[in-house]
Amino acid sequence: MPFKQHSGRIYRITRLLVFHFVFILTAGPRQSSAAADVFMFPPQNGYTGEYISNLAFTVGQSIDIKWKSGCDESIQFWLMKDFNGGDCQFQRDALCSQIADTPNNGSVAWNLSLFQYYVEASFNLDDGPQYHNLYPGVNEAEQSSRPYNLDIDITCTRDRDDKVNDTIQIIKATVPVLTEHGTTITTVFYKNMLTAHPELNNVFNTAHQVSGHQARALAGALFAYASNIDNLGALGPAVELICHKHASLYIKPDDYKIVGKFLLEAMGQVLGDALTPEILDAWATAYWQLADLMIGREAQLYEQAEGWTEFRDFVIAQKVPESSEITSFYLKPVDGKPLPAFRPGQYISVQIHVPELNYLQARQYSLSDMPRSDYYRISVKKEPGLNPAEPGAKAHPGYVSNILHEFKNEGDTIKVSHPYGDFFLSDAKAANPVVLISAGVGLTPMTSILNTLTSQSPERKVSFIHGARNSQARAFKNHITSLEEKLPHLKSTFFTSHPTEQDKEGDDYQYRGRVDLSKLEGSQDLFLDDATTEYYVCGPDTFMTDMLNVLKSKGVSEDRVKLELFGTGGVPH
Known part of the structure; x- marks a missing residue:
């Protein structure tokens, strides 16, 4: 999966x-x-x-x-x-x-x-x-x-019998094997499965296959599962994350049968005689234990979608540039039916045909506006395939994001999933303060949360903290500033790492450099004096880790910090 x-x-x-x-x-x-x-x-x-x-x-x-x-x-x-x-x-x-x-x-x-x-x-x-x-x-x-x-x-x-005990011991004993051979096993698995079932290329992210990201991610998941086979509660958040992603791609129970077959066969192909019948049986049992739980959770998510059980046709009603690299797409259902509400912070999957691959490809994009019954809005960054921090590390430009930016126009139709995602605003009508911290295109779910808060809780204290390269790359600043002028309890703070000659400190941004919470006032900017404050963080993985660590060092308990690892671990969309 x-x-x-x-x-x-x-x-x-x-x-x-x-x-x-x-x-x-x-x-x-x-x-x-x-x-x-x-x-x-x-x-x-x-x-x-x-x-x-x-x-x-x-x-x-x-x-x-x-x-x-x-x-x-x-x-x-x-x-x-x-x-x-x-x-x-x-x-x-x-x-x-x-x-x-x-x-x-x-x-x-x-x-x-x-x-x-x-x-x-x-x-x-x-x-x-x-x-x-x-x-x-x-x-x-x-x-x-x-x-x-x-x-x-x-x-x-029920009571754990000797067979279950044996399975757990066998799985834990294979942890060193996964450390050494895990990525090889998962690489063989994907190659064999996609060769036998090319239709699954319409489901799996091709960019992840080419880069090896998908194989490494699955190897890491297998390692974590084997290491925690007797303490599976530790994997709960990761499994919830995966189940929401699967639901947005409409993964079905039969897909787990295919994955299980080729995963076990790949273990045998790589490990040879070292994969004894006992080890193979233990891994088959362990795989289906996890698969059954995920199938059950995904069935619940599908039931909550109330009949939206496959991709639907949406028309691009508006296409609005927000910055030099981010464009908003206003999406309306072709059938004209009212859209279900979503939790601010959640995402949808967008599926389009990629001529270069001759496959369908789906990507997840956070909804960037408050819930409305007539349209969804996503704001997509055009991924160039280059990392400014590593100029020599080239990658293929984002397949889906580039097609959306360059070839999809108002009036065109795309496929869209029901909203999913386990990162969202807890309660739009509560009274406790909220701090929204983001970097780059990570501001998209934050804008959805902010718009919802300003509409439903205008008296709520909100701090919006965002970092971008410069004013040309940054989206929604004018919108956020206009909200700040109307709402006395909203405060925005902008960091700029590489300001242009036209960018003025104090006007276009408050601080030069990357987001640095140590530069902010604890009670006014971060509401550290209120133990009920909620913190929402979205951006690259290292950014989110840094923000979490800084907040914890300032006395914020980890359960009050909600993290959304935006994007795909460095692999362009």
């Missing part, structure tokens, strides 16, 4: 029966960056001891509630629709029956769309149920008008 640096949930295998009830309370998919709070209950029926109290849910927070016991009468859930006790109750018997019929490591899931602001969890305790306000401080009328999705995923893992 193709990988994208965006962030499902794979759960730790335990010896005892464990039910993971994962509550994701957001206006859409979860915020994967936030760490989950875990509450563990004793392994006994008719539980009468200590229970959860004072549990505060927040938007984007994941709550894991684990039982070490089976389904018994102590487990019940209600969703409160109003203060008067209207509820919809999960039927315990049906739930337990469905779990009993689920194979090892299988999953059972519900997805409910509802208007609510309270959750009641009752464990048949003498003290009665506990009620938890999702939005303390927000009035009842406003709360009741907000739709929220509650995803409940239950992943069942």
Whole structure:
């Protein structure tokens, strides 16, 4: 499967029966960056001891509630629709029956769309149920008008038998082999698979194949999987990222069969007799354990898309240059149907035919405007195939971005996916401060977030921090400045690494050089004095790592920093 640096949930295998009830309370998919709070209950029926109290849910927070016991009468859930006790109750018997019929490591899931602001969890305790306000401080009328999705995923893992233990030990023992031969295995895998199934060239990124990026990425993923086979929870964010990317490409369960076949065959081809039947069987088991979890998560994403299960035709209604290298495309559905809302920060896949390759190619582009029902906007950088920091490191110009810039015009039609992505604004109507930090074309999802905030929360404190080479390459500055003039709580700061002769410090930019948070005032620019501030960062991987480290050094907890690795790890679009 193709990988994208965006962030499902794979759960730790335990010896005892464990039910993971994962509550994701957001206006859409979860915020994967936030760490989950875990509450563990004793392994006994008719539980009468200590229970959860004072549990505060927040938007984007994941709550894991684990039982070490089976389904018994102590487990019940209600969703409160109003203060008067209207509820919809999960039927315990049906739930337990469905779990009993689920194979090892299988999953059972519900997805409910509802208007609510309270959750009641009752464990048949003498003290009665506990009620938890999702939005303390927000009035009842406003709360009741907000739709929220509650995803409940239950992943069942039964007693781990000797075979499972053997599989884990075998997989972990192959880690040194993957270190030495991983990239060779994945290179052979892609070559053989795409030769046997050339139609998959319409799915996989050809530029990644040529550069070897795809093979290296898959080798790294296999290494991480093998290293964490007994602690798969560590891979949760990466799996969520991949599942969103797969959903945007409309990957189907049958595709996993093809991948599994050729991956195992490539292991045999490279490792020869060293790949014993026991090792091959262990890797087949491990592969399908991961594949089944990903298939299940992707099925949930497809269900949330409400019938948008393949690429749709969109017409380019407007094509607007935003800078010397970034152009906006306003995309309207050919069928004229209203567009579903998305979470500000998410992306769509754009699929077009590339004559040079004679294949379809898809690329992911962040939506750059607030959600609207009549159009989506993307703002695409024309990738020249050159890295200014490494003039000698040439690459092929971006296939899709160059076609969009040079050959696609207003009135032309392109294929577009449903919006996906696990990087998005937690809650547009909350009151806590927001800091948006970006570099280069990484400002596109930030502009979507900013436009949404200024429309829905004009009193919210927002700091917009952006770095670009110069004013010619930078997009949206006039738009951001105009918003700043209207909104007293918005402050923008621009860094310019290579200003032109016409660029004036204090007017076109505030600081010369790359984005340097140490130059900014902690309370006014970064809102460090407010422990509820959320930070959103988008740009090249090294940029994002640097920003995260600086924020952590300033006392910001990592769960308040949301990262979106924009682009494809240095490989042009």
